Each structure stands twice: as C-alpha cells, then as structure tokens.
Amino acid sequence: MKGLRDLLAPALLGVIMIVAWEVACRAIPIPQVLLPAPSVIAAKIGGEVPLLAYDFFKTVLQAVIPGWIIGCSAGLAVALLCDRFDFLRRGLLPLGNFFSVLPLVGVAPIMVMWFGTGVAPNIAVVVIMTFFPMLVNAIAGLQASSHLERDLMRSYNASWAQALTSLRLPAAMPFIFNALKINSTLAMIGAIVAEFFGTRIAGMGFRMQTGFGSMSLDLVWAEIAVAALTGSIFYALLVLAERAVTFWHPSYRT
Amino acid sequence: MKTERGQALPVLVVCLVLVVVWYLACIPMNAVVAQARIDAAGGGLYATLTESWNHTRPVIPAPHQIVVELWNTVFMIAPWKVKSLLYHCWVTLSSTLLGFVLGTLLGIGLAILIVHSKLLSKALMPWIIASQTIPILAIAPMIIVVLGAIGFTGLLPKALISTYLCFFPVAIGMVKGLMSPDVIHRDLMRTYNASAGETLWKLRLPASVPYLFTSLKIAIAIALTGAIVGELPTGAIAGIGARLLVGSYNGLTMMIWSALVAGSAMAALLVWLVGHVERKTLARMGVRT
Numbered sequence: 001m002k003g004l005r006d007l008l009a010p011a012l013l014g015v016i017m018i019v020a021w022e023v024a025c026r027a028i029p030i031p032q033v034l035l036p037a038p039s040v041i042a043a044k045i046g047g048e049v050p051l052l053a054y055d056f057f058k059t060v061l062q063a064v065i066p067g068w069i070i071g072c073s074a075g076l077a078v079a080l081l082c083d084r085f086d087f088l089r090r091g092l093l094p095l096g097n098f099f100s101v102l103p104l105v106g107v108a109p110i111m112v113m114w115f116g117t118g119v120a121p122n123i124a125v126v127v128i129m130t131f132f133p134m135l136v137n138a139i140a141g142l143q144a145s146s147h148l149e150r151d152l153m154r155s156y157n158a159s160w161a162q163a164l165t166s167l168r169l170p171a172a173m174p175f176i177f178n179a180l181k182i183n184s185t186l187a188m189i190g191a192i193v194a195e196f197f198g199t200r201i202a203g204m205g206f207r208m209q210t211g212f213g214s215m216s217l218d219l220v221w222a223e224i225a226v227a228a229l230t231g232s233i234f235y236a237l238l239v240l241a242e243r244a245v246t247f248w249h250p251s252y253r254t
Numbered sequence: 255m256k257t258e259r260g261q262a263l264p265v266l267v268v269c270l271v272l273v274v275v276w277y278l279a280c281i282p283m284n285a286v287v288a289q290a291r292i293d294a295a296g297g298g299l300y301a302t303l304t305e306s307w308n309h310t311r312p313v314i315p316a317p318h319q320i321v322v323e324l325w326n327t328v329f330m331i332a333p334w335k336v337k338s339l340l341y342h343c344w345v346t347l348s349s350t351l352l353g354f355v356l357g358t359l360l361g362i363g364l365a366i367l368i369v370h371s372k373l374l375s376k377a378l379m380p381w382i383i384a385s386q387t388i389p390i391l392a393i394a395p396m397i398i399v400v401l402g403a404i405g406f407t408g409l410l411p412k413a414l415i416s417t418y419l420c421f422f423p424v425a426i427g428m429v430k431g432l433m434s435p436d437v438i439h440r441d442l443m444r445t446y447n448a449s450a451g452e453t454l455w456k457l458r459l460p461a462s463v464p465y466l467f468t469s470l471k472i473a474i475a476i477a478l479t480g481a482i483v484g485e486l487p488t489g490a491i492a493g494i495g496a497r498l499l500v501g502s503y504n505g506l507t508m509m510i511w512s513a514l515v516a517g518s519a520m521a522a523l524l525v526w527l528v529g530h531v532e533r534k535t536l537a538r539m540g541v542r543t
Contacts, residue, residue, distance in 0.1 A: 092268055094261060102521050
C-alpha cells in the first residue's frame with residue numbers, strides 16, 4: 001500500500017506535466033517546428049520504429065555499451081594496480097581527480113581525427129569519459145575497509161589476492177556501482193556528442209543533427225525520448241544489480 | 255583537493271612518464287604526415303625527431319608545440335581580439351558562471367521545498383533523479399538553436415544548459431545537508447518555539463554548508479562542460495566549444511588542443527576556487543576537518 005502511494009505521487013506529477021505541455025502546445029500557437037506536442041512526438045515514435053531501432057543499434061549497442069564496458073574495466077584494472085602498488089596510487093589519484101573534473105567530451109574531435117570514420121572514435125570517446133570516474137571511485141572503494149578488518153585478514157595470513165577478493169573488493173562494491181551509474185549517463189552523452197563531430201551516417205546524434213537541419217523537430221524529439229528512456233532503463237538495471245550485489249549495505253537494510 | 259603527505263614525488267614521476275610516453279607516441283603517430291619530410295631531410299634519428307615533433311598539422315602535437323600555441327594565443331594577442339584564446343575563455347566562463355549561479359539557487363530552492371513537504375519530496379525526487387538520466391548534454395546544441403529561433407540568444411540559452419546540469423548535485427547535496435542536524439538539535443529548536451523559517455535559517459542552513467560546498471565543486475565542473483557543449487552548434491562563433499568545432503572542421507589540430515588545454519585549466523581553476531572559498535568559510539564557521 002505504501003509502495004503504491006510512493007509510486008502514485010511522482011506518476012501523477014508526470015501526467016500533469018505532460019498534459020500541461022500538450023495543453024500549452026494547443027492553446028498558445030507555438031510553432032510546431034519548435035516544440036511539438038507530446039501527441040505529435042508519440043505519433044512520430046510509432047511511425048518511425050524501424051529507423052529509431054536502427055539508430056538505437058548504431059549508437060547504444062555499437063558505441064555506448066562496448067565503450068562503457070571497456071572504460072569501466074580499464075578504470076577498475078588500473079585501480080587494482082594502484083591498490084597493489086601504493087606509489088602508483090599516490091601518483092595517479094591526484095591526476096585522476098584532476099581529469100575527472102575536466103570537460104572530456106572535448107576530446108571528441110581529436111578522436112575523430114585519430115580513428116577516422118566508423119564507430120571507433122565514438123567508442124574511444126566513451127572509454128575516455130568513463131575511465132576516470134571509475135578509477136577515482138574504485139581507488140576510494142578499495143580503501144574503504146577498516147583497519148580492524150584488514151588486520152583480521154593479516155591474522156588469517158591471507159595473501160593480497162585473498163584479502164582482495166574476500167574483503168576489499170566486496171567493500172568497494174558500493175563505490176564501484178556509484179561509478180557505473182555515473183558512467184551510464186556519461187557514456188550516452190559521449191556517444192551522442194561524438195556523432196556531432198564524426199562522419200557516421202546513422203545513429204542518434206547524427207539523426208538529431210540532420211533532423212534539426214531539415215527542421216523535422218518531431219524526429220529530433222523522438223530520438224530524445226528514446227535516449228531518455230534508454231538512459232533511465234540503463235540506470236534502473238544498474239540500481240537493481242547494485243541491490244543484488246550490495247544487499248549487506250546499511251542503505252538497503254530495513 | 256587534499257594533499258597527502260609524500261604525494262609530490264609520485265605525482266611528479268607519473269607526470270614525467272606521461273610526457274615521455276607522449277613524446278615517444280608522437281613519432282609513430284605523426285609518421286603519416288611527417289614521413290615524407292623525414293625522408294626529404296635525409297632520414298636518421300635527428301630528422302625523425304625534429305620533423306615528428308614540429309609538424310604544423312600533426313596528428314598529435316608534441317607538448318612543447320601546445321605550450322607555444324598557448325603562449326601565442328594568450329599572451330601575444332590583445333585579449334579582446336577574436337583570435338585571442340582569452341576572449342573565447344571569457345565567453346565560455348561568463349555563461350558557465352551565470353548557469354552555475356542559477357543552478358545553485360534552483361537546487362537550494364528545490365532542496366528547501368523537499369525538506370519541508372513530504373508530498374513534494376515524494377513527487378519530486380524521482381523526477382529529479384530521472385532528469386539526470388536524460389543525456390541533456392547531448393541535446394544541448396539543439397536546445398540552444400530552438401531557444402535561438404524563438405528569440406532567446408546570447409548568454410542565457412547556454413547558461414540554461416549549465417543550470418540544468420548544476421541543479422542536480424546541489425539539490426541532492428542540500429537535501430542531505432538540510433536533513434543532517436540531529437533530532438536533539440531540532441527538538442531544541444522546538445523547545446525554543448522556533449518557526450520553520452527560524453529553524454531553517456539558524457539550524458538547517460548552517461548545518462548544510464559542508465554538504466553545499468561538496469556539491470558546488472561537482473556543479474561548477476559540469477557547468478563548464480555544459481557551456482562548452484552548448485557552444486557546439488554550428489551557429490556559435492565564440493567560446494571554447496566553438497574553437498573545438500572550427501578546429502575540427504578545418505583540421506587545425508593546434509586549435510583543438512589549445513582549446514582543450516584552456517578548458518581544462520579553467521575547470522581546474524574554478525574547482526580550486528570553490529575549494530578555497532570552502533576552506534575559508536568552514537574555518538570561519540569553526541568546522542573541524
């Protein structure tokens with residue numbers, strides 16, 4: 001009952017917002033070119049399913065997911081190296097902190113220059129954008145276990161690898177999932193923005209750009225809706241996975 | 255950024271390794287454009303190095319080339335000229351700061367609403383979180399052009415992108431911060447017969463300051479990113495983002511790299527500045543860190 005009420009309030013607000021948008025579009029003569037009504041966008045989504053699905057395949061499945069996996073695994077691998085060699089950690093952590101605040105989408109034109117056409121530059125942009133948040137978070141996570149627990153591991157005569165798999169990596173999971181969630185949004189942004197610079201002839205970013213050029217804003221908004229939905233589902237899946245993996249964390253205990 | 259003891263040497267070593275790797279990488283990566291000149295100069299190690307590291311349109315410029323380009327565009331040209339990098343930095347910075355201020359105010363306002371109304375908190379929070387899963391940055395250029403078509407031009411549209419990105423970390427951080435006072439403190443306010451406004455002003459807001467600054471550091475960094483991406487549509491003529499795009503279309507490698515370095519320097523400076531204000535404020539408030 002309480003769960004239902006928790007769902008009802010935001011759902012109601014969402015419905016109100018969409019209705020207000022629709023009413024505003026009909027009441028005030030906003031040019032269709034600028035802001036199409038939700039019903040127009042919905043009709044466009046219904047009518048252009050194959051095209052949208054193709055763009056989804058090109059952007060999400062070919063660039064976002066591979067880039068996200070490569071970037072996150074690379075960040076985690078380097079964080080493990082840092083955990084093993086303290087000198088490396090002290091050297092890389094400040095740099096990682098520095099790089100994670102930089103406007104890294106800016107590397108998109110350079111990647112296009114290096115990797116040419118095709119999907120490679122888009123993946124590269126996603127990898128670069130997702131690497132640093134994972135590095136910084138994973139390093140912080142691997143240090144999250146307390147001295148008491150680490151001393152226990154030492155008294156068990158656990159090796160570095162054993163202590164890692166049975167104590168430090170599980171303790172780092174909340175931090176790692178935090179990075180995975182941040183990166184899910186960053187990966188979408190990176191892949192779409194990279195298409196603005198690139199020479200790909202399909203994909204969500206490309207379609208938005210050409211849709212804009214030909215003033216078919218309903219198609220642009222349809223792509224935005226697909227992107228938003230994809231982003232939300234991606235995020236929700238990660239939240240579910242997080243709950244399954246870090247069920248022991250205080251924030252999930254009831 | 256807190257500096258740990260004994261951090262300087264490892265950082266220096268890592269940076270040194272990076273620079274060396276960078277210089278070495280220049281040789282094979284620039285071979286595509288530089289090989290002909292190397293052969294013309296008679297080959298050999300000396301010719302290889304000088305040609306790979308000094309090509310005018312390299313695939314990857316050597317670090318010293320970027321330094322020279324920065325020197326030429328920052329110090330050798332008057333800052334109000336279009337060719338000056340400082341001019342473009344200022345364009346980006348002004349919309350970043352405007353967006354940052356608007357986003358911070360919006361975030362704090364939302365947080366205050368959420369803390370005081372249970373219904374609003376239930377209705378708003380999921381949407382605030384969902385709003386961030388929309389790759390807004392990716393559609394920023396479109397939003398700029400749409401707003402431009404209705405007559406919104408100049409600083410504000412770009413600043414609105416930054417605002418949208420900024421408000422989220424501030425709102426989340428401030429909700430946490432405003433909720434952070436202990437029950438015992440809130441009870442004390444009640445025994446004083448303090449109104450909700452007084453409790454907010456004298457207890458909740460002071461308690462939330464450390465949370466606010468943590469959020470502000472994230473917010474200012476993404477505000478800058480938002481402003482840069484907002485400058486990407488083809489109409490933009492000034493700003494770091496416009497330099498990236500122009501450089502990309504014309505194959506001007508040095509322009510892209512110098513714009514990237516300038517953007518990074520601004521990000522570092524802004525985050526440091528917020529951190530500095532944070533340290534001063536917390537010290538004045540007597541917060542022990």
